[in-house]
Amino acid sequence: MGVYEEKKETCGTICLKYLLFTFNFLFWLAGGVVIAVGVWTLVEKSDYISLLSSKTYAASAYILVLAGVIVMVTGVLGCCATFKEQKKLLRVYFVLLLCIFLLEILAGILACIYYQQLNEELKQNLKNTMVKKYREEKENEHITRAVDKLQQEFKCCGSHNSSDWAESSWIRSVFSEGRVVPDSCCKTVLDLCGRRNHPSNIYKVEGGCITKLENFILDHLKIIGAVGIGIACVQIFGMVFTCCLYRSLKAEPY
Structure with missing residues (x-):
């Protein structure tokens, strides 16, 4: 009977090892996805980040990148800990899983909080940024690029409408060369096409750029939140498998 119990325990341990190994491989792939989402948000859409006064959107993306890097490292460590059956490594692995879990939950929470605040922030700051910083100072060149990209990519003009540009310091100056809009x-x-603001020449989108930018960022916040919270939930299985394997291993001599 004792031999049967020992074999049964050994079989359970082997199953747990392969389950944990499979989890770690998928987890490692998930780390690559997390990094890709974070880097894409920061690099591809960095111009739009400069139009936001709050750093929450960028912070969520940075947290995802950090979590993704730790995920990939942890995935390799998890494979080593699983096959070497070292309880010390399993403890380190579990702590790293817990840290990543908390980071991704934090990224998801930040994304959700900012989701609620975004509309008010854009209402308060986007028009002010566009009319006061567009082509005003050399240090604001990134703002100028972002505004030009925003208006061209989303086919819009001004924060709420094209008449917003009448308040622009640059439009009012001689440097605009008679333009009424950029x-x-x-x-x-x-x-110099901006000298004529007729609807046949410029974009007259209802709601202006503020609506377009808000919808764009909200879609990306949904992705950041879903990726962060989704992978964090999957990690619960990894932590459960780790605890089960840890308990099934014989005590190590210290």
Whole structure:
């Protein structure tokens, strides 16, 4: 009977090892996805981040990148700990899993909180940023690029509408060369095309750029939140498998 129990325990341990190994492989792949989402948000859409006064959106992406890097390292450590059956390594692995779990939950919570605050922030800051910083100072060149990209990519003009540009310091100056809106408002961008603000020449989108940018960021916040919380939930299985394997191993001599 004792031999049977020993074999049964050994079989259970082997099953747990392979379950944990499979989890770690999938977890390692998931780490790559997390990094990709975070880096894509920061690099591909970094211009739009500069139009936001709050750093919460960028912080969520940075947390995801950090969590993704730790995930990939942890996945390798988890495989080593599983096959070497070292309880010390399993303890380290469990702690890392817990840290990643908390980081991803934090990224998801930040994304959810900012989701609620975004509309108010854009209402308060986007128009002010566009009319006061567009082509004003050399240190604001990234703002100018972001505004031009925003208006061209989303086919819009001004924060709420094209008349917002009447308040622009640059439009009022001689440097605008008679433009009433930036050239990036034009349907076909040509030098000095912004002198004519007729609907046949410039974008007259209802709601302006603020609505377009809000919808764009909300979609990305959903992705960040879903990725962070989704992978964090999957990690619960990894922590359960780790605890089960830890308990099934014989006590190590210290």
